[in-house]
Amino acid sequence: MKGLPLKTGRDFVFPGYKVRYAREYWFKIRHADIYIRTDVISRSIRGRVVHYIEMIDDRGYIELDAVDMSLKAVRINGSEAKYSYDGSKITIMIPRGLGNNFQVEILYESKPIKGLHFVLPKSNDDYPQMWSQGEAEDTRYWIPIYDYPNMRLTWTLTAEVPSIYSVVSNGDLLSVEDIGDGYKRWRYRMDHPMPSYLIALAVGVFDEAEEVVDGIKLRYLVPKGMGGFIKNSFSKTPDMIRFFNEYLGVRYPYRSYTQVCVKEFIVGGMENVTATFLTDLTLHDDIAHKEFSSDPLVAHELAHQWFGDLVTCKDWSNIWLNESFATYLEALYTRKDKGEDEFIYELYSDLKSYLEEYSKRYSRPIVMRIYRDPDELFDSHSYPKGALVLHTLRNIVGESKFREALKSYLSKYGFGNTDTEDLRKVFEEVSGKDLEWFFDQYVYSSGHPVISVKGEYEPRDRILKISIKQVQGQDSLETYRIPLRLLIRFPNSVIERKMMLEERERTIFLEAEEPPKYICPNPDFDAFAVYEVDEDVEILGNMLEDPHVFCKLLAIEGLSKKTGSRVVEILAKALERESFWGVQAEIARALGKVGGEDAKKALIDALKKIDNPRSRRAIVEALGNFRGDEEVAKTLLGILSNPNETYYVRASAATSLGKTRIGWAFNELVKYLDTPSHAEIITRGVLQGLANIGGDDSLKVILRYLERDKHTMVRVAAASSLGKFPGRREVVEKLIEILRTDPSHRVRIAAISSMEELKNPEFLEVLGEAAEKDPVGFVRRRAREAAKRIRDHMEKGTEYKQLREEVEKLREESKRIIERIERYEAKGAGV
Numbered sequence: 001m002k003g004l005p006l007k008t009g010r011d012f013v014f015p016g017y018k019v020r021y022a023r024e025y026w027f028k029i030r031h032a033d034i035y036i037r038t039d040v041i042s043r044s045i046r047g048r049v050v051h052y053i054e055m056i057d058d059r060g061y062i063e064l065d066a067v068d069m070s071l072k073a074v075r076i077n078g079s080e081a082k083y084s085y086d087g088s089k090i091t092i093m094i095p096r097g098l099g100n101n102f103q104v105e106i107l108y109e110s111k112p113i114k115g116l117h118f119v120l121p122k123s124n125d126d127y128p129q130m131w132s133q134g135e136a137e138d139t140r141y142w143i144p145i146y147d148y149p150n151m152r153l154t155w156t157l158t159a160e161v162p163s164i165y166s167v168v169s170n171g172d173l174l175s176v177e178d179i180g181d182g183y184k185r186w187r188y189r190m191d192h193p194m195p196s197y198l199i200a201l202a203v204g205v206f207d208e209a210e211e212v213v214d215g216i217k218l219r220y221l222v223p224k225g226m227g228g229f230i231k232n233s234f235s236k237t238p239d240m241i242r243f244f245n246e247y248l249g250v251r252y253p254y255r256s257y258t259q260v261c262v263k264e265f266i267v268g269g270m271e272n273v274t275a276t277f278l279t280d281l282t283l284h285d286d287i288a289h290k291e292f293s294s295d296p297l298v299a300h301e302l303a304h305q306w307f308g309d310l311v312t313c314k315d316w317s318n319i320w321l322n323e324s325f326a327t328y329l330e331a332l333y334t335r336k337d338k339g340e341d342e343f344i345y346e347l348y349s350d351l352k353s354y355l356e357e358y359s360k361r362y363s364r365p366i367v368m369r370i371y372r373d374p375d376e377l378f379d380s381h382s383y384p385k386g387a388l389v390l391h392t393l394r395n396i397v398g399e400s401k402f403r404e405a406l407k408s409y410l411s412k413y414g415f416g417n418t419d420t421e422d423l424r425k426v427f428e429e430v431s432g433k434d435l436e437w438f439f440d441q442y443v444y445s446s447g448h449p450v451i452s453v454k455g456e457y458e459p460r461d462r463i464l465k466i467s468i469k470q471v472q473g474q475d476s477l478e479t480y481r482i483p484l485r486l487l488i489r490f491p492n493s494v495i496e497r498k499m500m501l502e503e504r505e506r507t508i509f510l511e512a513e514e515p516p517k518y519i520c521p522n523p524d525f526d527a528f529a530v531y532e533v534d535e536d537v538e539i540l541g542n543m544l545e546d547p548h549v550f551c552k553l554l555a556i557e558g559l560s561k562k563t564g565s566r567v568v569e570i571l572a573k574a575l576e577r578e579s580f581w582g583v584q585a586e587i588a589r590a591l592g593k594v595g596g597e598d599a600k601k602a603l604i605d606a607l608k609k610i611d612n613p614r615s616r617r618a619i620v621e622a623l624g625n626f627r628g629d630e631e632v633a634k635t636l637l638g639i640l641s642n643p644n645e646t647y648y649v650r651a652s653a654a655t656s657l658g659k660t661r662i663g664w665a666f667n668e669l670v671k672y673l674d675t676p677s678h679a680e681i682i683t684r685g686v687l688q689g690l691a692n693i694g695g696d697d698s699l700k701v702i703l704r705y706l707e708r709d710k711h712t713m714v715r716v717a718a719a720s721s722l723g724k725f726p727g728r729r730e731v732v733e734k735l736i737e738i739l740r741t742d743p744s745h746r747v748r749i750a751a752i753s754s755m756e757e758l759k760n761p762e763f764l765e766v767l768g769e770a771a772e773k774d775p776v777g778f779v780r781r782r783a784r785e786a787a788k789r790i791r792d793h794m795e796k797g798t799e800y801k802q803l804r805e806e807v808e809k810l811r812e813e814s815k816r817i818i819e820r821i822e823r824y825e826a827k828g829a830g831v
């Protein structure tokens, strides 16, 4: 299908973006010995690295990435070398006649602004931490190296730190020795070749647990004092390793696996080979354990040890090869651990998060070569959409071929790099199928299919006519090839029709003795598409009784777009009989959307019967739609004030209570501002509730919770609440100050989202600055998007103004015409 007009997407590319291919190298670093000495408090390091170089093409020099370092010496095989340094690249001249293999030694000092992060404690009984985050291209901020995923090297890492600290790094811990002056020296060795972005270093004071599973040494490290939470977050690690070993047919490739939780981590988790780093926010107590789980995060990072680490994408445009597999294997573990319903609901949630990005931000092909910062590609196209593409692939080749292909891919490319074509070819070899069409439509083209299904029964001829249409819009292909399985339920029987849908419209006719109760497309979400079941309320009601979770979800979507008492009645009944929390939650959301007295009653009744906190949370969120309702407000306050309710349910109650805007909400909400909870979720919920109320008093509280001594996630909630306060000087100034100076990139992103909400042109200047200079790629991207939205809004404003002026002109003109006619008529009358 080469030459197929693929779609390139919308709103992803900004002016000045370039096409990027994998970086070229003419030498290889075979091995590196890295030495770091640090005193965490001074936020600086002294380093020494020895690279074992092999020249591939003798250009007479090599280039290493190294940002903002102070170089003390550069030597080749022990002799001083000629070099130049421009603050981001060291160019080292290689003397003639040296041969192709030599050692380059660099001594340097650095105060890294990223790559290596220093966290100083907020209280006296806490310890500082230091940890690295290499991906995408930040290892170069603390080690001079070739910093791109297509080169693999082995290394040793030696860290000298004050004796109170422990050090975590990749591979085997070789030794820990006392070296005097209150320092210890820790030596680690990674003896499998890996890309530079996986080099890891964490320094801190930890509580620790350890176990050996199938010969693999597992370690769990968490900040001192939090050891009691290790079990809730990590107890399934052995089960996950066994599951992946078995499912992938390739055993966990290393001797040990360490998971360490660090403070203020800038992402959720990072799959540093054998040494995953995770945010400490994932740690939680037994109350939170009822509604919060670390399992998806732990499974995701573990899956990366195969997909991402053992086999690595050769360039960033292929990052989905790392992320989609981690996301999909996380879902497959859910299926193993919690069953089919949870699995399908997780995929459905993946679809929702992709559609959120697709509809509100941009669309792009999954493999995208045009970008500015690699960070931009770590999005919902690479993760959830990629996972859904793999799910579809699994259904097309079948479970056993899918697993065979994964095994073959991992075995063939183990400790190597790949692009998407390598994956396609393995799947083709194993399955015997041609899959170019599949990768073209799902991976190399933007958008997705939207499938609409409608049945029509003609009683006279006893014929069921089923119309299937592809109704996707502009940035998607005109036509997709979709495996489609229709489940057609009659009162006393059920039949299935399988087909490969290849045309924009297809109609099928079936003989049937009676009309079907409903028709559900791809009941196991067999293929990635958006499905629309265009049927009336009764048929959707019937479909809501199907045993397949996916059919129920489609029915709920259909019903939530309708109105009327019958819709509420159907949803309310379903909420009573449904036992799976995911479906309960979606029904609750639909009831909140449809609204009305009966919906309200159904939701409040459900709170008396449903225990699952995840369902309760959705119900409480839905109740936020009943503005000004005293009964709803009292119910929500009852939940917020009840210590037997779980944290997340109470937090959502606070937010919804604010949304009701009932007169007494402010005075009640502020009482719960400092209620201790997991990741301060209740405080965050209250702040959002206050933002929903608005007004001077709310704003005052929100500004107070933005202060630097507050928990980062609380400050994020406060910053993102400011978008609800338009037309206030202090808000504009605060947001600008945050984006310019706040140390947390999460808080800066929250400020950008508030700026976007306020659409004030005054933000354009600071957004422009951030789009160029912010140290974090995600922030730069968000700033660009927000500036564009504000500009678009202004243009619409001017368009509107122009339109109004034109209307005024027309009015004036017609007035004059009328006057002229009147004069003319007057004259005529005089004739």
Ligand SMILES: [Zn+2]
Binding pocket: 300, 304, 322, 323, 326
């Ligand atoms: Zn990942």
